[in-house]
Amino acid sequence: MDDGIRLSRLMAQQGLCSRREADRLIAAGQVRVDGVVIDQLGSKVHPLAAIELTSEARRQRAALATVLLNKPPGIVSNQPEKGYPEAVSLITEENRASSDDFPKRRIPKAQSLHVAGRLDIDSSGLLVLTQDGTVARTLIGPESRIEKEYHVGIEGNITEAALECLRHGLSLDGRPLRPVRITQTGSTQLQFVLTEGRKRQVRRMCELVGLSVRTLVRVRIGGVHLGRLRRGQWRHLASGEVF
Numbered sequence: 001m002d003d004g005i006r007l008s009r010l011m012a013q014q015g016l017c018s019r020r021e022a023d024r025l026i027a028a029g030q031v032r033v034d035g036v037v038i039d040q041l042g043s044k045v046h047p048l049a050a051i052e053l054t055s056e057a058r059r060q061r062a063a064l065a066t067v068l069l070n071k072p073p074g075i076v077s078n079q080p081e082k083g084y085p086e087a088v089s090l091i092t093e094e095n096r097a098s099s100d101d102f103p104k105r106r107i108p109k110a111q112s113l114h115v116a117g118r119l120d121i122d123s124s125g126l127l128v129l130t131q132d133g134t135v136a137r138t139l140i141g142p143e144s145r146i147e148k149e150y151h152v153g154i155e156g157n158i159t160e161a162a163l164e165c166l167r168h169g170l171s172l173d174g175r176p177l178r179p180v181r182i183t184q185t186g187s188t189q190l191q192f193v194l195t196e197g198r199k200r201q202v203r204r205m206c207e208l209v210g211l212s213v214r215t216l217v218r219v220r221i222g223g224v225h226l227g228r229l230r231r232g233q234w235r236h237l238a239s240g241e242v243f
Contacts, residue, residue, distance in 0.1 A: 004046055005044060005046075007031065009022075010045060011025075016051065019133075021134075026039060026040070027039060029054075031051065032053075033045050033052075065113070065130070067237065068128060068236075069087055069234040071125060071127040073121070073122050077120075077127060088129060089110070090232055090234060091110065091234055096233070100236055101235070102236045105236060115127065115129055116130050123216040125218035126218045139221065139222075145195045147220070148194050149219050150192040151215075151216075151217045151219055152202060154188050155212045155214050157210075158184060158190070162210065165209050166192075167182050168180070180194055224237070
């Protein structure tokens, strides 16, 4: 079908899996389109075609792990730096939270987990590591609008003019930032709610208005909260939790 859409792309758009995972499932003959198995990579289908995964493919998808970590300062998210441990090194049985919904599930292998939305080495809080490309795309894909909430300790004079600049009108790396919800919650405390994740965005925004960040904790990503997860501990994404 010359005027159709690539099956793998359509599967990703529908949230069935990532494009890479779609290609793997197609090649394995685990995808049906309008009831017919499609196993040729690059196949195009009608945009309204009914796509179905085989029961084996659904089982494999359900087994993909997504874990939530309360990352401490001094831990790098996923880019090794000499002398500093990576976040994935904390995904051990010893650090599993007692609140984990899946206490008997095997701990995912470190090399299979990928960080979906980094925190810099000096920051702490909610970090997502996942085997599921669909989760990663939801959180950090180019079209993502998932909210990320940060509690930020500030040094400097927090003025209304500075807050207005932070909320709208700043640019980083030559590109304007999306509007940000900012609430002053104390004399030196701000709450940031972003819908994008530029490198060290909160710290760099504050620098532009003459403020500096003392502490930064991510407490929420979409509908998933850090809650009572203790620093350095992790748990699986719970049943029913949705970003």
